[in-house]
Amino acid sequence: xxxxxxxxxxxxxxxxxxxxxxxxxxxxxxxxxxxxxxxxxxxxxxxxxxxxxxxxxxxxxxxxxxxxxxxxxxxxxxxxxxxxxxxxxxxxxxxxxxxxxxxxxxxxxxxxxx
Amino acid sequence: xxxxxxxxxxxxxxxxxxxxxxxxxxxxxxxxxxxxxxxxxxxxxxxxxxxxxxxxxxxxxxxxxxxxxxxxxxxxxxxxxxxxxxxxxxxxxxxxxxxxxxxxxxxxxxxxx
Numbered sequence: 001x002x003x004x005x006x007x008x009x010x011x012x013x014x015x016x017x018x019x020x021x022x023x024x025x026x027x028x029x030x031x032x033x034x035x036x037x038x039x040x041x042x043x044x045x046x047x048x049x050x051x052x053x054x055x056x057x058x059x060x061x062x063x064x065x066x067x068x069x070x071x072x073x074x075x076x077x078x079x080x081x082x083x084x085x086x087x088x089x090x091x092x093x094x095x096x097x098x099x100x101x102x103x104x105x106x107x108x109x110x111x112x113x114x
Numbered sequence: 115x116x117x118x119x120x121x122x123x124x125x126x127x128x129x130x131x132x133x134x135x136x137x138x139x140x141x142x143x144x145x146x147x148x149x150x151x152x153x154x155x156x157x158x159x160x161x162x163x164x165x166x167x168x169x170x171x172x173x174x175x176x177x178x179x180x181x182x183x184x185x186x187x188x189x190x191x192x193x194x195x196x197x198x199x200x201x202x203x204x205x206x207x208x209x210x211x212x213x214x215x216x217x218x219x220x221x222x223x224x225x226x227x
Contacts, residue, residue: 006157034214034215036217042122043122043203043217043218043219043220044158044217046215046217049213091155093158095215099211102148102160102163103148103160105157107157108157110155
């Protein structure tokens, strides 16, 4: 079956620093990748949609200069949280799409900014 | 779905009971719906899906019902087990295949033995 690996699973960083989160489709090439953010006891909120070789499409209210998405290949997308602040602390989840597998989710990254 | 920042509703059941989790979706043009289970600290896990040309689909111990008239989706879990305790989300795909899934509010299912 389709597997998406997300790394790291947990990260703690200091306020003002940047953090990179990787999302890899292990056994398939993803047509599209998606990034979500989830605050405690809330639903998954779509941040951006990413296609290989093109600029990501960000949802309204998501700062593209703060949340940098790079989709360099059909198997790898990265999300970089720049100049992180405590309010960026959240659970970040990626998803990869490819027929016939549909949507496959990563295991998430818990970001804590101190 | 109504993906807003509100606290998740909770459903508490006894082991062996049947559970029904409901979801209202927002986009009448959505044609693909998925139910996910999410355990604490993990990513969503696929349970069952349904396309808009169907109104019912069954899996192992789970059934999804779709009512397009009122834009309502439900997940029925038969003989609920403690291992079913988790947060359940419905998700809709608004347009063509491969567009982003939009998640509903979610429901916390708590199963006591």
